[in-house]
Amino acid sequence: AAPARSFAGADPLAVLREVYGYDAFRADQADIVDHVVAGGDAVVLMPTGGGKSITYQVPALVREGTGLVVSPLIALMHDQVEALRANGVRAAALNSTQSAAERSETERAYLSGEIDLLYVAPERLSGAATTALLQRGRLSVIAIDEAHCVSQWGHDFRPDYLALGDLAERFPGVPRMALTATATRETHREITDRLRLPDARHFVASFDRPNIQYRIEPKTDVRRQLAAFVRAQPAGSSGIIYALSRKSVEQTATYLRSQGVDALPYHAGLDASVRAANQQRFLREDGVVMVATIAFGMGIDKPDVRYVAHIDLPKSVEGYYQETGRAGRDGEPSIAWMAYGLADVVQQRRLIDGGEGDLARKRRQHQHLDAMLALCETVECRRVNLLGYFGQPAQPCGNCDTCLEPPETWDGLVPAQKLLSTIVRLQRERGQAYGAGQLIDILRGADTERVRKLGHQTLATYGIGSDLSDQDWRSVVRQLLARGIIVARGEYGTLALGDAAAPVLKGEHPVPLRRDVAGRASAARVRKT
Ligand code: ADP
Numbered sequence: 001a002a003p004a005r006s007f008a009g010a011d012p013l014a015v016l017r018e019v020y021g022y023d024a025f026r027a028d029q030a031d032i033v034d035h036v037v038a039g040g041d042a043v044v045l046m047p048t049g050g051g052k053s054i055t056y057q058v059p060a061l062v063r064e065g066t067g068l069v070v071s072p073l074i075a076l077m078h079d080q081v082e083a084l085r086a087n088g089v090r091a092a093a094l095n096s097t098q099s100a101a102e103r104s105e106t107e108r109a110y111l112s113g114e115i116d117l118l119y120v121a122p123e124r125l126s127g128a129a130t131t132a133l134l135q136r137g138r139l140s141v142i143a144i145d146e147a148h149c150v151s152q153w154g155h156d157f158r159p160d161y162l163a164l165g166d167l168a169e170r171f172p173g174v175p176r177m178a179l180t181a182t183a184t185r186e187t188h189r190e191i192t193d194r195l196r197l198p199d200a201r202h203f204v205a206s207f208d209r210p211n212i213q214y215r216i217e218p219k220t221d222v223r224r225q226l227a228a229f230v231r232a233q234p235a236g237s238s239g240i241i242y243a244l245s246r247k248s249v250e251q252t253a254t255y256l257r258s259q260g261v262d263a264l265p266y267h268a269g270l271d272a273s274v275r276a277a278n279q280q281r282f283l284r285e286d287g288v289v290m291v292a293t294i295a296f297g298m299g300i301d302k303p304d305v306r307y308v309a310h311i312d313l314p315k316s317v318e319g320y321y322q323e324t325g326r327a328g329r330d331g332e333p334s335i336a337w338m339a340y341g342l343a344d345v346v347q348q349r350r351l352i353d354g355g356e357g358d359l360a361r362k363r364r365q366h367q368h369l370d371a372m373l374a375l376c377e378t379v380e381c382r383r384v385n386l387l388g389y390f391g392q393p394a395q396p397c398g399n400c401d402t403c404l405e406p407p408e409t410w411d412g413l414v415p416a417q418k419l420l421s422t423i424v425r426l427q428r429e430r431g432q433a434y435g436a437g438q439l440i441d442i443l444r445g446a447d448t449e450r451v452r453k454l455g456h457q458t459l460a461t462y463g464i465g466s467d468l469s470d471q472d473w474r475s476v477v478r479q480l481l482a483r484g485i486i487v488a489r490g491e492y493g494t495l496a497l498g499d500a501a502a503p504v505l506k507g508e509h510p511v512p513l514r515r516d517v518a519g520r521a522s523a524a525r526v527r528k529t
């Protein structure tokens with residue numbers, strides 16, 4: 001590593017070359033750096049991998065004083081500081097995991113102007129002591145990373161971020177930057193308002209990642225689907241596979257290993273040393289596949305991740321986009337692959353309903369999930385749907401599954417009406433509500449013990465849907481859920497009429513549904529009878 005020294009007053013491009021070894025600034029980077037070096041505030045919306053770090057680090061180095069970086073994750077902070085130090089930058093962190101001695105050394109170094117980049121957790125900044133300390137030294141710029149955490153409508157709200165609104169009063173004259181890879185209009189507006197950046201210049205990059213091919217398929221046998229996907233990738237490809245639970249991470253890694261894939265598990269329940277070793281192998285070797293819970297990958301800079309796979313449905317489009325963004329940072333062709341099923345949706349609805357928070361918060365979480373499902377079930381270009389969600393209009397991309405293999409659709413109006421009237425009859429005639437399984441059994445006229453015990457064979461709609469297979473019906477249910485024609489409620493995922501049910505019951509418009517689940521599943525297995 002180069003000896004640490006001050007870059008105050010240096011030319012930004014010279015700093016970029018000397019410290020980072022890059023030839024040129026990317027797209028917006030130069031403008032952002034110039035604007036902030038000149039003392040302006042900035043709101044920077046740039047996709048994951050876009051190169052946000054440079055936009056605050058270079059001004060922090062070039063301007064006189066210390067750049068303060070507010071970052072929500074202590075583990076990340078440590079990695080970033082280490083990486084900067086390795087490049088010869090005078091960087092440090094202030095956080096709760098430090099010893100008193102470490103902390104006072106960092107404080108001393110800050111006050112004597114020996115630090116160019118100082119990372120702090122947001123909760124540190126809400127304390128008067130840290131503010132007083134920082135006021136005694138000199139700040140060059142304040143960068144608020146992961147700024148979407150201030151948004152209550154977003155997927156990652158952190159109350160500590162709200163206290164960052166008065167930084168302008170606490171540190172007058174210090175340029176402030178808010179940076180995020182989440183860019184819905186709502187979040188953008190909240191960042192600007194709550195972090196009080198009325199005069200900031202806004203730098204909104206395109207959120208398109210053209211080298212990523214989006215592929216989403218319904219779950220039939222997820223382990224086999226995943227193994228087939230992984231094996232279809234060129235030998236030596238690195239990948240990340242996201243699962244929601246530790247157990248599923250473990251089982252998936254074990255299964256893939258049994259299939260000859262060099263897969264490693266990564267989750268918070270593993271020993272820190274095992275986690276570190278697995279991460280090192282993933283970073284250094286080719287062809288390692290990391291099976292991980294969503295926490296993995298934040299701040300991990302591996303440019304040649306060739307695919308990101310999700311075997312459980314992400315909770316929001318923002319989360320999905322952030323996670324898939326870890327593929328192909330080097331710009332080479334990469335794949336975002338996902339398999340999702342009805343059980344995912346029911347489970348997540350249940351978690352939301354049983355979780356913490358008031359009704360408004362739960363409604364928001366349901367809305368996030370609905371948007372995610374709409375992406376899964378769209379019959380149009382995935383990229384158009386995804387970018388549309390972030391308020392960026394786009395043309396069909398020619399590089400996603402729906403563009404490459406347009407899904408076959410069929411009019412699901414009649415089955416939808418059959419399902420809706422079964423739900424209505426159960427409710428009106430018996431005061432009952434059931435989940436998808438029982439409703440499908442009724443529609444298909446199944447002769448099960450439960451049907452007989454509940455007397456459901458006497459319902460007028462019993463057997464009126466026997467023209468569709470069980471799989472077909474599950475696909476119908478999922479797609480109607482995605483469109484809000486039905487909703488799943490409570491612990492058991494009981495189905496009820498959604499806001500969009502009325503026009504369907506009246507037969508006002510067709511209900512185009514994807515045929516793919518039904519088609520593939522029935523082709524792939526022999527019908528029972
Ligand atoms: P973000 O924080 O937006 O996700 P990073 O700041 O981590 O993105 O940058 C993503 C990757 O791009 C990193 O590997 C980084 O070193 C690289 N990078 C950033 N700016 C440049 C540049 N001007 N030239 C070459 N590589 C760059």
Ligand code: ZN
Pocket residue numbers: 381382383384396397398399400401402403404
């Ligand atoms: Zn497309």
